[in-house]
Amino acid sequence: MPAQFPDRFTPVSKPAAGSLPPGRRFPSTIAIDGPAASGKTTLALLLARQLGYLFFDTGVMYRAITWAALNSHVDVDDEPTVCTLAEQTQIDVRPASKPDERINDILVNHQDVTWDIRTKEVEANVSVVAAYPGVRKALGEAQRKVGLRGRIVMVGRDIGTVILPEAELKIYLDASPEERAHRRYKELVERGQQANYEELLAAVLKRDEIDSNRAVSPLRPAKDARVLVSDGKSIDQVLAEALVWVFEGV
Ligand code: CDP
Numbered sequence: 001m002p003a004q005f006p007d008r009f010t011p012v013s014k015p016a017a018g019s020l021p022p023g024r025r026f027p028s029t030i031a032i033d034g035p036a037a038s039g040k041t042t043l044a045l046l047l048a049r050q051l052g053y054l055f056f057d058t059g060v061m062y063r064a065i066t067w068a069a070l071n072s073h074v075d076v077d078d079e080p081t082v083c084t085l086a087e088q089t090q091i092d093v094r095p096a097s098k099p100d101e102r103i104n105d106i107l108v109n110h111q112d113v114t115w116d117i118r119t120k121e122v123e124a125n126v127s128v129v130a131a132y133p134g135v136r137k138a139l140g141e142a143q144r145k146v147g148l149r150g151r152i153v154m155v156g157r158d159i160g161t162v163i164l165p166e167a168e169l170k171i172y173l174d175a176s177p178e179e180r181a182h183r184r185y186k187e188l189v190e191r192g193q194q195a196n197y198e199e200l201l202a203a204v205l206k207r208d209e210i211d212s213n214r215a216v217s218p219l220r221p222a223k224d225a226r227v228l229v230s231d232g233k234s235i236d237q238v239l240a241e242a243l244v245w246v247f248e249g250v
Contacts, residue, residue: 031222177208179232184204
C-alpha cells in the first residue's frame with residue numbers, strides 16, 4: 001500500500017538478519033494500539049518503512065462509517081441503522097493518488113473521503129459508532145483477514161487484544177492527554193487549519209472515555225504488550241525504542 005513519509009526523520013538501519021539472536025526473525029505481525037493522538041500512525045508508518053511491511057490504520061474504517069452515517073443523515077444514536085450501514089458500506093484503502101500529504105486514499109462506496117473523515121464532526125461521533133458491537137463485527141472480520149497475511153503493521157485500539165491476538169509484537173503507545181492534545185493542535189495548525197487547544201483536549205478525553213469503557217473491545221494494553229510512553233520524546237526516540245523490540249526478533 002503506502003506510504004509517504006516526512007523526510008525529517010533519521011533513518012535507522014536494519015541489522016543484518018544474521019545479527020539477530022540465533023533462530024530468530026523479525027516479527028511479521030506488529031500491532032500498535034493506544035489512545036487518540038498518541039502518535040500510533042507516525043510510529044507505524046516508520047516501522048512499516050523500515051521493514052518493508054504493509055501499513056494498515058484500522059481507525060480509518062470507523063471514521064469512514066461515521067462519515068457515511070453523517071453524510072446520509074443517519075442518527076448516530078440509531079444503533080441498528082448504523083450497524084446495517086457498516087455491513088453495507090464499501091470501504092477501500094488505496095495508495096495515495098494526490099500529493100496532499102495523505103497517507104492513503106480512503107474511499108466510501110467509490111467516493112474519495114480521505115480528508116472528510118478527519119473533520120471535527122466525524123471525530124466527535126466516531127467513538128459512539130465504534131462502540132456498537134455490530135459495527136465492530138462488520139469491520140473487525142475484514143481487518144483480521146488482512147492482518148493474517150503477515151508482514152504488516154496494524155494500528156488501532158484492539159489489534160493486540162481482539163483483532164490479531166497472535167501478533168508477534170504488540171506495542172501500546174501512550175502519552176498524557178495534554179501531550180496528545182498539544183500534538184493534535186500542532187498538526188492542525190501545520191495543515192493551516194483552525195485549532196483550539198482546550199477544545200482538542202476535551203475531545204481527546206471524551207474519546208478516551210468512550211473507547212476505554214465500551215463493553216466490546218475496550219481500549220487497553222494486551223497482557224503481553226510492550227508499553228511505550230511518549231511524553232517528551234521525539235519521534236526518533238520513540239522509533240528507536242520500538243526498533244529495539246523489533247530487532248530482538250521472535
Ligand atoms: O488517529 P486517532 O488516534 O485520533 O484516531 P483513530 O485511530 O483514527 O480512531 C478513531 C476512532 O475509531 C477511535 O477514537 C475509536 O473510537 C475508533 N477505533 C476503534 O474503536 N478501534 C480501532 N481498532 C481503531 C479505531
